[in-house]
Amino acid sequence: MQLRVTKPLLDLQNDAHNSLRADLLNFILVTSDFPEWKQANLADRWAELSIKKLTTSVTVAEQAELDFIASIRAWKNTLLAERDRVKTAILSATTMLEIRTAVDSFMYTIKPS
Amino acid sequence: MSNYSVYNNSGKIVRSISAPPNMLGLQPLSLGESIINAKANLETDYIPNPANPVVTPRPANPTTLDKTTVTADGVDKAIASGVPLNSVITLTDSTGSITTGTATTSSIDLIFDIAGTYTIRVELFPYLDFEATINAT
Numbered sequence A: 001m002q003l004r005v006t007k008p009l010l011d012l013q014n015d016a017h018n019s020l021r022a023d024l025l026n027f028i029l030v031t032s033d034f035p036e037w038k039q040a041n042l043a044d045r046w047a048e049l050s051i052k053k054l055t056t057s058v059t060v061a062e063q064a065e066l067d068f069i070a071s072i073r074a075w076k077n078t079l080l081a082e083r084d085r086v087k088t089a090i091l092s093a094t095t096m097l098e099i100r101t102a103v104d105s106f107m108y109t110i111k112p113s
Numbered sequence B: 001m002s003n004y005s006v007y008n009n010s011g012k013i014v015r016s017i018s019a020p021p022n023m024l025g026l027q028p029l030s031l032g033e034s035i036i037n038a039k040a041n042l043e044t045d046y047i048p049n050p051a052n053p054v055v056t057p058r059p060a061n062p063t064t065l066d067k068t069t070v071t072a073d074g075v076d077k078a079i080a081s082g083v084p085l086n087s088v089i090t091l092t093d094s095t096g097s098i099t100t101g102t103a104t105t106s107s108i109d110l111i112f113d114i115a116g117t118y119t120i121r122v123e124l125f126p127y128l129d130f131e132a133t134i135n136a137t
Helices: A009-031 A036-055 A060-092 A096-104 B021-026
Strands: A002-005 B002-007 B013-019 B034-036 B077-081 B088-092 B098-102 B108-112 B116-123 B130-136
Touching (some): A002 B098, A009 A060, B108 B116
Parallel strands (some): A002 B108
Antiparallel strands (some): B002 B013, B002 B034, B088 B098, B088 B116
């Protein structure tokens, strides 16, 4: 005989997805020390330097800064793409084991420094 | 004052009374209830044979668990063995959510899709209740 603690598959999938999103947010904001104010500052600086590059020119140091910001944006986009990949895997899973396997497959890449 | 115990026709002790013997007749008894001139523990004693009432400790529940930590993947399982047939098995998580079933076999696979800390309770009178904690991680 078996006694199983479970809930509908859709609920298990939603729980896993919500947990994954929370974990990812924590990874970006806390683990990677990239809180929203730093993200906002970086976005502002990116816009500022990009406009300067288009209208006049940028120094070598400014170009290096642009390249660094680009690498940070690429890092974050990689994580978001990974989130979407795992979300698809979670939603196509039919058992809790498959859901956990999907969640565990998330590749957390380190923020460029 | 004397100690009395009221039991039902299943042998379950339902309440204890302390009263003078001449007041005993005033004690209300429900249908199927009887009274014995003995002190009994409501939780741990019973009357095995109501026709020949003797206060007796309830037998230990023979249920055992092979482990108390499992992976909440819907595959890993804890096995409850020695479960008396027809026992009511209840799994309660920390929010009070309950999963329950009646034992149709003496070996029961406990499987978890949801991580959490669960209290398992196995109840079948006259056995003492079995209770343990299972962590599904």
